[in-house]
Amino acid sequence: MPGPQPRPNVAQIPTYVAGRPPTVRPGMTSYKLSSNENPYPPLPGVVEAAHRAVETMNRYPDMRNAALYEALAARLGVPAGHLAAGTGSVALIYQLLSAFCEPGDEVVYAWRSFEAYPIAVAAAAARSVQVPVTADGRHDLDAMLAAITPRTRCVMVCTPNNPTGPAVSQRDLDAFLDAVPEHVLAVVDEAYLEFVRMDDAVDGLATYRDRANVVLFRTFSKAYGLAGFRVGYAVAQEPVAAALRAVSLPFGVSTPAQAAAVASLEAEAALLERVDALVAERDRVGSGLRELGWDVPDAQGNFVWFGLGERTAAFASAADGLGIVVRPFAGEGARVSIGEVEANDRLLELARTFPR
Template sequence: MAPEHAPTEQNPPSPPGEEAIRLRPALDALPAYVAGRPAPQREDLTVYKVSSNESPFGPIDSVRQAVIAALEGANRYPDMMNQQLRQALAAEHGVTPEEIVVSTGAVAVTGDLVRAVVDPSDEVVFPWRSFEAYPILVGAQGGVSRQIPLTETFEHDLDAMVAAVTDRTTLMILCTPNNPTGPILTTEQVRSVLGRVPSHVVVALDEAYREFVEPELRIDAEGLFREFPNLLVLRTFSKAHGLAGLRVGYALAHPRLADALLKVTLPFGTNLLAQAAALASLEPEVMALMTERTAHLRSERSRVMAGLAEQGWELPASQGNFVFFPLGEQCQEFTDFCADRGLVVRRYGDDGVRITIAEDEANDRILEVCGAWRQR
């Protein structure tokens, strides 16, 4: 009996050297992830990269030293189960180590979550516009994205999201602060959603930017986690902790779901240096310094937002380390205008442009350039 894919007259072998590999048709429909462009070198002007929501602060010294020390064991595989880090995170959040899942950034944990709960044709409900990896992760798994438009104030339309849940829905994602627009959800809003969504639907609360939210406005995620078995909470070390280049994020997940994520995650994904850096970042003195840094960035965000308001801008109320400019058809023109003046920003089609709150000098440039745009 001939092999299933043996060459036939209708499917002849390709000529030598001609590429003819089979790809999944679903890939044709996947949007491409667009990373923030790097800052070009210019002799006449300092150029600031404010397109990727990175921390302007380098690694804290003790974290740097922990990474250097970890290099001594780089000939060995890292702990695949991230046991020390999971124990430390469990203590930090008041859960058990079995309820902590670690991977290479919150986006990787989200990918594991999609692989664990989404079969082909299953539906995933999330706001739009939001984190652009969501439709890529869902589509790559063969799932169906139910993108629910934001409100006129660029917030989640929670009633519409709940109404979009069908018997094919297996996952809902809430992003707070919403990236790229900036508004947040409250504890009561999330509790209301969880109370209305069927208990078999996983609700993922993406809090990648949690530390930039004013403390009194932060969601009681741990309390909600204890209350609702279908809630998963996503966090990252990339933003406030300044470890974007090392790629480590995690989730609070109830044991059965946590086990499922561990089954589908990349073995040894969280490397030795990332684990060492994350562990060192949880030390009290490092956490204290990180808290000072995020407080400074919140202050800078307030300064920038106030300055923009004085210039006449009407922007969404952001609690992230970024601000969003809903400029419609002017997005490309504004992006080019900023680039000419030494600001690399992040355009989202014709929906808007996001600008990261960065070092103080970059924030001064943001106000200068945005003021010039208003006066042009």
């Protein structure tokens, strides 16, 4: 007699592949450049705030996230009712699709893009409509518009795009959103927004204020360096934000995580210094790669992309031999995070010696 069976869509959920840790090599410092983590330690005051919060671990977290919402509302200039927190912005993707998608509804997004998108779509029993990025790793917004059908419930724009790197301009985003039907949710995934340095960069807050169907996803994992604490948030008009809160996991964001996020917002000056340093390293690496003859996409996050095709596995293996671990996407390419200066120098050495 067969036992209980999950819904058919569960068998279709792809496995999330996390960036693996570096190989330990005697006499050599190894570096993890596979997960787009911030190489800096926590910002000033963050560890102390988290330690104080740990002292109350016998109590449940504040399910209302009151202190976090108050700090974010003040920082962003938005009503607290327009915010929804989750365990990383990835959790908010699940919450959004759970709240708004019926089985068989379509979700349109660029591909390759964030690896969690097809996982969350399948978990919601919806259907992924993947639109290939352009040759230089950009969203093909015209093709994404053409992919919208009466079954489309959501379109997602990842800017800067993970893993390829380019960001969408405000002009192009506005033209895209003008053509998206008002009943379709338009996600602007800004996990790497602090690293963007380009003309006509997207102003997510202004965009959400002008459009009832726009949802911003942001995270404390990247620029703020809280990847291990899992704190993300959405900004949306009240009905959408309320739906996200309604389907959230009760007590999902821990007390230390909330405290660390609030303390990180208070340390913005130090944050911006670190982000500027990482952007300078990113630009140094990008310039070095182009001088070596590599054609890499415009990097607006804290990572660079190598479109390697079938040579991806060999590139990842060669990187491992130099004590750096990268994130390979089989048959497509490799994403390499910007890390410590020594790690970035080893990446440039790899680029110099690896056949193009």
